[in-house]
Amino acid sequence: MIRINENYLKLQASYLFSDIAKRVAAHQQAHPDEKLIKLGIGDVTRALPDACIGALHKAVDEMASDDSFRGYGPEQGYDFLREVIAREDFQTRGCHIEAEEIFVSDGAKCDSGNFQEIFSTDITVAIPDPVYPVYVDTNVMAGRTGESADGRYQGLVYLEGTRENGFIPDLPRQPVDLIYLCFPNNPTGAMATKEQLKQWVDFARDNKALILYDAAYEAFVQDPGLPRSIYEIEGGREVAIEFRSFSKTAGFTGTRCAYTVVPRECMAYTGSGEATAVHALWNRRHTTKFNSVSYPVQRAAEAVYSPEGKTQVRELIAYYLNNARYIREQMEALGYECIGGRNSPYIWIDGKSDSWEFFDLLLTKAGVVCTPGAGFGKCGEGYIRISAFNSLENVEEAMSRISRSL
Numbered sequence: 001m002i003r004i005n006e007n008y009l010k011l012q013a014s015y016l017f018s019d020i021a022k023r024v025a026a027h028q029q030a031h032p033d034e035k036l037i038k039l040g041i042g043d044v045t046r047a048l049p050d051a052c053i054g055a056l057h058k059a060v061d062e063m064a065s066d067d068s069f070r071g072y073g074p075e076q077g078y079d080f081l082r083e084v085i086a087r088e089d090f091q092t093r094g095c096h097i098e099a100e101e102i103f104v105s106d107g108a109k110c111d112s113g114n115f116q117e118i119f120s121t122d123i124t125v126a127i128p129d130p131v132y133p134v135y136v137d138t139n140v141m142a143g144r145t146g147e148s149a150d151g152r153y154q155g156l157v158y159l160e161g162t163r164e165n166g167f168i169p170d171l172p173r174q175p176v177d178l179i180y181l182c183f184p185n186n187p188t189g190a191m192a193t194k195e196q197l198k199q200w201v202d203f204a205r206d207n208k209a210l211i212l213y214d215a216a217y218e219a220f221v222q223d224p225g226l227p228r229s230i231y232e233i234e235g236g237r238e239v240a241i242e243f244r245s246f247s248k249t250a251g252f253t254g255t256r257c258a259y260t261v262v263p264r265e266c267m268a269y270t271g272s273g274e275a276t277a278v279h280a281l282w283n284r285r286h287t288t289k290f291n292s293v294s295y296p297v298q299r300a301a302e303a304v305y306s307p308e309g310k311t312q313v314r315e316l317i318a319y320y321l322n323n324a325r326y327i328r329e330q331m332e333a334l335g336y337e338c339i340g341g342r343n344s345p346y347i348w349i350d351g352k353s354d355s356w357e358f359f360d361l362l363l364t365k366a367g368v369v370c371t372p373g374a375g376f377g378k379c380g381e382g383y384i385r386i387s388a389f390n391s392l393e394n395v396e397e398a399m400s401r402i403s404r405s406l
């Protein structure tokens with residue numbers, strides 16, 4: 001008989017954003033005339049930059065002619081995109097990253113979830129709390145955990161982010177093999193300094209561990225003293241994989257394009273201790289299970305790095321950061337403590353109550369959708385996340401409603 005992967009049965013009954021969608025749908029059904037303002041999930045709301053649209057149209061026209069038509073592309077991505085990524089995102093910032101170390105994909109969510117497949121199921125995994133749920137759930141699916149008890153899975157090492165440590169987790173007190181880090185952080189918006197990242201890199205080197213570094217929100221880092229890549233840290237090439245996305249940078253959430261950096265120095269080990277290049281392993285996995293991002297979309301991503309594209313992307317980032325500033329200032333004026341909202345599009349708010357209760361209060365009293373912190377882990381209880389991804393008009397209206405309801 002056909003049998004299931006029983007690790008899936010360990011997963012909590014439903015996914016965070018599915019729970020939110022159900023509550024929102026129920027509220028909307030009961031109040032069909034109410035206009036909800038959604039500041040929950042991190043989905044952008046502004047159109048693609050003109051430079052990207054122009055490149056997309058041009059590439060589509062190429063597909064309409066036999067002479068310029070493109071079929072299957074290279075799984076790792078076209079050279080024109082990999083080369084401009086390596087140059088503009090890393091080499092111009094003093095990071096030694098080569099085009100051959102770039103793997104273009106259809107989303108950082110996919111890559112950060114899939115990367116664990118190339119490692120043994122009996123490794124020790126360290127995951128922040130609060131955390132983007134994909135990191136946890138994919139390791140549960142792979143069989144690296146026991147059952148869930150009191151909101152946490154047995155077998156994982158949880159790196160607690162709290163008000164006391166500014167939601168920058170401390171190093172684990174035990175050796176671990178795989179470490180997930182996300183800065184600017186989703187969900188808290190917290191940002192690590194170079195000195196803090198250096199501690200993680202040194203820890204990974206000392207323990208022959210590997211860091212999976214999610215930098216999907218790096219474009220929001222405005223402080224020039226803060227790192228935008230873990231490869232700005234000495235030794236980072238030896239121990240870190242970095243995930244990046246065009247979704248939040250240039251609005252590609254509906255277009256789908258991202259990339260993962262796998263330096264050739266990164267090593268993992270066999271049971272006998274033999275070093276194996278992670279680059280080769282990921283290349284094998286990527287070419288086996290992925291069949292390239294479409295040519296028009298890669299041309300649109302390339303346009304992000306044109307002079308016009310750079311200007312337009314900066315304007316998008318500034319727009320959302322202005323929303324974030326406004327949300328943070330309004331919530332602080334109401335007496336709530338906040339993290340994030342400066343180098344991040346997310347504002348992490350101490351709701352002074354149960355996370356889901358505060359979520360329901362804002363939904364039912366203000367018609368505003370946020371994200372309950374408890375859905376991101378045990379340390380998220382009592383907090384909510386508000387996203388700056390919406391129009392300024394909606395953000396202002398949402399904060400006005402929240403002010404009246406509180």
